[in-house]
Amino acid sequence: MRRMKVELAKGRLWDTSKQSLKVPPCTGYGAITGNGASFLGKVHWQRLEKESAMFPEIEEDSVERGYANAREVYAAYGVDTEQALGRLAGIAISLHCWQGDDVGGFEAVDAVDGGGIQATGNYPGRARTADELRGDLEKAYSLIPGKHRLNLHSMYAETGGKKVDRNALEPAHYARWIDWAKANGLGMDFNQTCFAHPMANSGFTLASYDPAVRQFWIEHCIACRRISAHIGRELGTPCVTNLWIPDGFKDTPVDRRTPRELLRESLDAVFAERLDRRHHLDSIECKLFGIGSESCVIGSHEFYLGYAVEHNTLLCLDAGHFHPTEVISDKISSILIYIDEMLLHVSRGVRWDSDHVVILSDELRAIAEEIVRNGYIERVHIGLDFFDASINRIAAWVTGTRAMLKALLIALLEPTDMLRQLERDGDYSARLALLEELKSLPFGAVWDYYCAKQDVSVGPAWINEVRQYEADVLSKRG
Numbered sequence: 046m047r048r049m050k051v052e053l054a055k056g057r058l059w060d061t062s063k064q065s066l067k068v069p070p071c072t073g074y075g076a077i078t079g080n081g082a083s084f085l086g087k088v089h090w091q092r093l094e095k096e097s098a099m100f101p102e103i104e105e106d107s108v109e110r111g112y113a114n115a116r117e118v119y120a121a122y123g124v125d126t127e128q129a130l131g132r133l134a135g136i137a138i139s140l141h142c143w144q145g146d147d148v149g150g151f152e153a154v155d156a157v158d159g160g161g162i163q164a165t166g167n168y169p170g171r172a173r174t175a176d177e178l179r180g181d182l183e184k185a186y187s188l189i190p191g192k193h194r195l196n197l198h199s200m201y202a203e204t205g206g207k208k209v210d211r212n213a214l215e216p217a218h219y220a221r222w223i224d225w226a227k228a229n230g231l232g233m234d235f236n237q238t239c240f241a242h243p244m245a246n247s248g249f250t251l252a253s254y255d256p257a258v259r260q261f262w263i264e265h266c267i268a269c270r271r272i273s274a275h276i277g278r279e280l281g282t283p284c285v286t287n288l289w290i291p292d293g294f295k296d297t298p299v300d301r302r303t304p305r306e307l308l309r310e311s312l313d314a315v316f317a318e319r320l321d322r323r324h325h326l327d328s329i330e331c332k333l334f335g336i337g338s339e340s341c342v343i344g345s346h347e348f349y350l351g352y353a354v355e356h357n358t359l360l361c362l363d364a365g366h367f368h369p370t371e372v373i374s375d376k377i378s379s380i381l382i383y384i385d386e387m388l389l390h391v392s393r394g395v396r397w398d399s400d401h402v403v404i405l406s407d408e409l410r411a412i413a414e415e416i417v418r419n420g421y422i423e424r425v426h427i428g429l430d431f432f433d434a435s436i437n438r439i440a441a442w443v444t445g446t447r448a449m450l451k452a453l454l455i456a457l458l459e460p461t462d463m464l465r466q467l468e469r470d471g472d473y474s475a476r477l478a479l480l481e482e483l484k485s486l487p488f489g490a491v492w493d494y495y496c497a498k499q500d501v502s503v504g505p506a507w508i509n510e511v512r513q514y515e516a517d518v519l520s521k522r523g
């Protein structure tokens with residue numbers, strides 16, 4: 046039960062989504078009671094129950110009792126739940142703006158393909174303007190416990206209707222995003238957009254054989270680095286700018302070497318200008334294959350790993366960018382021996398698609414465990430990268446981000462020293478058995494308590510809020 050705005054209409058009470066409410070029929074002005082509701086006047090705030098199913102809110106008492114019990118259970122394993130929650134509150138997840146509008150962007154340009162990205166589905170309510178996208182993001186952040194970041198692609202520039210090509214972008218075109226981030230206490234990350242543009246129509250950008258194409262994208266990448274440094278300076282937290290390009294061959298190429306040499310040359314030009322690491326961090330993202338680049342991707346894992354080690358840039362691992370049986374959790378501890386920091390694009394690959402909404406899967410848990418067990422919280426930047434246009438886009442953001450945070454919480458609640466000791470002693474039987482026992486510890490009670498403490502919906506009640514927002518805001522969009 047929660048408060049909602051109601052108004053009188055034809056003898057019944059309706060909420061603002063026009064869904065009927067369980068209250069007695071009434072007319073005119075006056076007082077009525079029923080189902081805990083009382084009503085006076087035309088518009089009033091009251092506790093009312095919808096006829097449609099509402100997801101239950103967990104009562105505060107119950108959350109407190111559950112937590113008190115969980116705290117004792119974890120203490121028996123030597124785990125301090127308060128400390129775990131304190132650490133969780135310090136981890137910022139970077140929410141990718143492109144889930145909100147199906148990777149469309151707001152540039153004033155003619156329709157283009159310039160491939161590499163496909164969002165499938167036509168669920169209504171896609172954000173059509175930057176203001177709508179910011180509103181949707183605010184709703185999403187309000188349903189996620191903790192303080193997080195925004196990950197913006199350069200194609201979300203606001204140029205006031207003026208056509209500004211990608212190689213001419215400036216910090217001013219992001220002023221409204223920066224002001225909004227400041228007002229909401231959000232850090233920001235950024236991305237070059239080397240797709241969905243006429244200069245990417247060949248499927249090649251920085252590795253193109255055409256020097257004019259390469260030069261255009263080099264200029265775009267440099268412009269984005271300067272914008273990123275500006276963002277980082279303005280917000281007082283380094284802006285991680287991630288570079289991904291679609292370049293690759295659909296069918297078996299004869300020459301895999303030259304495009305890779307060209308890409309290396311282009312990257313050297315892009316990264317030539319030294320920028321202050323307190324404001325800006327460079328990251329490069331590999332892919333094994335894409336739609337239309339099944340046979341060879343120029344920016345492969347080996348290519349970028351070598352480049353990152355040589356230049357100490359960040360390396361971005363996207364969970365959906367490898368062979369379906371290959372996981373990124375196993376790569377983190379190898380890579381961080383050789384470079385200082387990395388970026389994760391947490392996603393969920395399903396067969397050929399790299400970008401399903403993140404859920405609390407074994408691999409998500411393994412990623413979180415690697416970060417927490419190895420003390421990498423300061424060295425691994427966690428970003429999300431998925432886009433599902435077939436479901437409510439705010440529900441997609443909230444589901445994925447809450448899953449990431451739950452995975453981190455489970456890892457923070459692990460009695461790792463105990464497990465490590467078993468491993469060093471060679472007691473693999475007890476290691477396996479204990480890992481399985483730990484899976485049924487009451488982490489959910491700790492999570493609920495965390496949500497309540499952070500003043501965010503506990504349990505599934507956040508879905509009610511998304512539905513309400515859909516009725517009030519998203520359904521009104523054409």
Ligand SMILES: [Mn+2]
Pocket residue numbers: 289330363390430
């Ligand atoms: Mn990615």
